[in-house]
Amino acid sequence: MESRLSAIASERLPDDLRPQTITQGYDLQDALCLLLEQEKGVCCGHKIGCTTPVMQTFLGIDHPCAGRLYDNEIYASGVTLNLDDYVGVGIECEIALRLAQDIPKDLAPHTRHTVAQSVGAVMAAAEIVENRYQDFHDFGIPSLIADDFFSAGAVLGAPVLPNELQLEQAKGTTFIDGQEAGSGLGSSVMGHPYEALAWLANQKNERGEPLRAGDIVMTGSVVETQWIDTPCQVTCQVLPLGDVKMVFV
Numbered sequence: 001m002e003s004r005l006s007a008i009a010s011e012r013l014p015d016d017l018r019p020q021t022i023t024q025g026y027d028l029q030d031a032l033c034l035l036l037e038q039e040k041g042v043c044c045g046h047k048i049g050c051t052t053p054v055m056q057t058f059l060g061i062d063h064p065c066a067g068r069l070y071d072n073e074i075y076a077s078g079v080t081l082n083l084d085d086y087v088g089v090g091i092e093c094e095i096a097l098r099l100a101q102d103i104p105k106d107l108a109p110h111t112r113h114t115v116a117q118s119v120g121a122v123m124a125a126a127e128i129v130e131n132r133y134q135d136f137h138d139f140g141i142p143s144l145i146a147d148d149f150f151s152a153g154a155v156l157g158a159p160v161l162p163n164e165l166q167l168e169q170a171k172g173t174t175f176i177d178g179q180e181a182g183s184g185l186g187s188s189v190m191g192h193p194y195e196a197l198a199w200l201a202n203q204k205n206e207r208g209e210p211l212r213a214g215d216i217v218m219t220g221s222v223v224e225t226q227w228i229d230t231p232c233q234v235t236c237q238v239l240p241l242g243d244v245k246m247v248f249v
Helices: 022-040 053-059 112-116 141-146 193-206
Strands: 043-049 065-070 074-076 079-081 089-099 119-130 151-156 171-176 179-185 216-221 226-228 232-239 242-248
Touching: 022 065, 022 141, 043 193, 053 216, 065 141, 065 151, 065 193, 074 079, 089 151, 089 171, 089 179, 089 193, 089 232, 112 193, 119 216, 119 232, 119 242, 151 216, 151 242, 171 226, 193 216, 226 232
Parallel strands: 043 216, 074 151, 079 242
Antiparallel strands: 043 065, 089 119, 089 216, 089 226, 119 151, 171 179, 171 232, 232 242
C-alpha cells in the first residue's frame, strides 16, 4: 500500500512477491482494498479496462481487466485536480453505469440482456488513470490487476435514465483545451457497454463477489488514454449523455 500511496513510480515487484496468475492478482486486489478503504473511503464500484480495441492495442492486453473505485476519488464535473497529486495522470472518455439493484447470482451466466434490468442510470464520465509504474509492460498483468489496473478515480456526469438509449451508438470525444484529442463509439466496448457489465458480473460471481445496488461501473475507454503533464482543461463528451469537465493545475 505504501507504494500505491507514494508519489514515486513503482519498480517491478520481486519475483517471490509477484502474483503469478490472474487469480492471484485479484486475490491481492481484494486484500489491498481493505487497506485502501482506510485512506480512500469505501469501495463504491469498479472500473473495467481493456474492453475496446484501441485500449487493448495501446496496452498490449487482449482481455478485460477489472479494478476498484473508491468513494473519495469520485468527483462531479467541474472538479479541479492537482497534477502533483499523481505520478503520471491520464484521462479516459467512458460510459459509466450506476446499478439500481443487485445483479442476482441465480441469473448467471450473465448476458447484456440479463444485466440491463439492474442498471438505474447511465452517465458520461472520465476515468482518471495513473501510470504508477516505471514500465507497466514489465510490471505484469497480474500485478497491474492487484494494483487496480491504473485506477485513480472518476469524474461523473449527470445521470440519465437508460430507457431506450442506444448506447452502442453513443459517441465519446475527448477535448483538451478545446481541441479534439480523439473519439470513439460505444459499440467499441465489446459491442455494447452492457457486454462489459455482463463480463464483470460473471467475473465477480466466480469470485463470490456479486455486484450490488449503488455500484458504479466504468465500462472502458472509447478513446485512447490522454496523458496530462501540463495544466489544462479537459472535457469528455459522450453524446447523447452529456459531458464532464475537469481542470488540471
